[in-house]
Amino acid sequence: MGNNINNWSRRSVLKAGVAGAVALSTTSMWSSLRAQTKRIVVRDDGGVYTKAYTEVFYRPFQEATGIEVIGVQANAEPTAQILSMVDAGAYTWDMAKISQPAIRMLTQGQKKYLEPHGLGNDPIVSVMPEHFMSEYGVGTNVYSTVLAYRKDAFEGRQAPTSWKDFYDVEGFPGRRALRRHPFDTIEQALLADGVAIANVYPCDLERAFSALDRIKNDVSVFWTSGAQVEQLLVSGEVDMVPVWVSRAQSARSSNAPVGIVWDQNIWGLDSWAILAGTPNAEACREFIKFTCDPKRQAELTKYFPAGVTHPQAFDFIDPKVAVDCPSYPDHIAKGLPIDAQYWTEKQSAALERYNAWLLS
């Protein structure tokens, strides 16, 4: 994958160092589980994530405990799969890396589809910042939506620096794309319309849609998947687009001249969550603890600019790499945290309205 290939040579050099660092921190404390569980299956995001997690989390954990960890990719919001696995008692996965809205979706009803991790008082896990923790999830990765643009399209003129610029069709002419989903799009519209970060939630949908109306006819593409939007940037199909920062970075590493606006980034949290009723819950807990290690998290950045969640992780990350991480303190400070609660309640209505707006 893009990032990975670029880091190929650097990676092999660092490998020896990684192995050493990991060996130090994995002593006998993990071996108590060896007898009980042989294998856990973890849903992750695939691609570079699976690769990095395998090197940094999965394989070292197996070496430490004898428990094999298998990373399995699924689509972005695998709530339907988790729901059906738990309902059917067929634990194809034991745990999953999922977003905050997904955690809420799975735990809002009578029946809880996730297992409380119960690690709040664990000495290793309790150092995690409070805003990265919840009853059913331990935050492990911050993702972020930013405004990305093609530098070559803005040669000799001012490039956009805010959502307001993106919505200013006259001041910043150029081809635009939007996500075919109200997530993030509504927030962008409000920020562009002058709403302060602190007042975005609960979203004023009327205001958001009237802002969207202003640029509707100037949006050339409505994208649906991450791969698609990355292709839009790499091929120069559009000049500016709101995009997951990992996609913009990946486009950049395949040599596309991409600029990234971190101001007003919209960030969310992926957490480890355990499927309710899995027989391997204990092993999953041990695995979660294993990943809450600052040094280990820092190793992820050798593969991609990971949104590390441990506060001390940045002590071990090259400052040049750190500014690309979505969880870099400055980005978090300037960003808008996604309100999972709001979206759990309003997603249906907003999605319906957005789809109708697209057709009108």
Added chain:
Amino acid sequence: MSLSTTRTASAPMPVWAKNTLMIAPLLVLLSAFLAYPVGRLLSLSVLGPDGFSLDAYRHLFASSLYVNVLWITFKISLATTVLSVVLGYPVAYLISTAPAKLKSRLVFLVLLSFWTSFLVRAFAWVVILGRNGVANNFLLSLGLIDRPINLLYGTGATLTGMVHAMLPLAVMTMLAVMENIDRSLPRAASTLGARPGTAFWTIYFPLSMPGVAAATIMVFVTAIGFFIVPALLGGRRETMISQLIIDQVQQTLNWELAGSISVLLLVVVLVVFVIYDRIFGFATLTGEDPSSQARRDTLARRAGSAVLAAIGAVSDWLIARLSFKGRRKSVERYPWVLSVFVWTVLILISLPALLMIPISFSSAGLQWPPSGMTLQWYEQMLNTPVWTQALIRSLTVATGAGILSMLIGVPAAFLLARGRIRGKAILLAFLLSPIIAPRVIIALGLFYMFAELKLVGTSIGLIIGHTVVCVPYVVMTMVAVLRNYDVRLDLAAQSLGASPIKTLRHVTFPLLGAGMFSAFLFAFATSFDELTIALFSSGGLNATLPKQFWDEVTLQVSPVIAAVSTFLLVFITLLIFGADRLRQRSLAR
């Protein structure tokens, strides 16, 4: 075959028992692995948390969204159907008249695109039609345009992608029927003085109608379930109804609403069926006694004949204009316009798959034009065992699903085409329901069922799931083939003392060979390209090829997929031509 238990000498099995045996496997399959699991999910639409409720349906009509999207879906599907059948007909015609060797090559070209995942094909269209893509580059270099034009993200691109995906289905369905048309009939017409155009339109075309009818309905019901292609190639208004169902299933977990949208979709398709029946009659699909048909000399029929005769006269005039080197007397020798047209279509069909070849060696990734020369994508492919594992699994599952579909589908097709049974229309609707029902609903329903049966992640589960969606293609193709099959040949064999089994082996099957082969190939290809059921039921541990492509593509449009596609293309080509060689050698012996 169910007939194996009967012997002519002993008391023959009663007709009803024979009929039951022929259709039972199909009914059991569809009841157990379609009606039951899907019904269970759809019943959610009327079962709220507090028992029976119509809230989901009230919601459905409270906003105009769902009806609007349904209308858009309908229009796109209809346009796709018309274009696929119109473009596919000449292709099928030319293939059916080609000599055996050329024929197998042409069929290979038609199916070529199937061996690369539909996802890769959709992305290939993005590369072809993009602002800096193949088409714009080409037009710019010719000086026809001075600025890139917008080809992507609109109705045109959507239809291109969808017609591209549906053409093989249309061609193969029509081809299966054309193969069985008696060539001597148009020739007889020629000897009697009909010019080629007239002979074609008044003799050949009416005989090929069952194929056209089957292709129309198959393409339409398949197209109506599409969503990924329109989402990748379409503009803001190209929303398909399946997309809304997927959203409700996966995003908002509102399965009540998902169920009610699915029911709405099913109702609409049933209405289309009824209209279709009124206009063409299901008889065109399943066939009816030719003698009773001939007697129905209605006004519509006569008007139809007049129209065809007129078209024939016009085309004769055109043919006379277009072929400069003297008149061609025989319909077997088509005008060069047809050849050019067919080859253009075939090249367009193959284009996305062939585009992967230069890209797989380019160091510029998915950029156009390719630059540099590298083997790094192939290295990456070979460095991980997942692709070979996925290929083996897909081949296993597709072979299993293909064979099972034939075993279940062929007897049912015999009954539908020849048996005098009541309620054929209902049977046909039930039979087609695996294609009509939104795939994601089937996948979800099957997942629950497989979980109970401990079949999640097994090849058996995938084979069963794929058979459910492949069997309609087999039955429809076989029914269309049998429609043109002269039953009197069987009767002749039997009156000469052949047992039913011997008749099947020595008369029926050899004559139906080509049709059966294309039915099997189609089932195989459908399974080989099936994604949704695999997404849910493979559990992610043992991926099939489309699932592996999906994983790769959702994360990054990496040129590795171009390398895999090229590798697959070569692999399948060798496989098919190898099999062909073996077959010819065994025939020669």
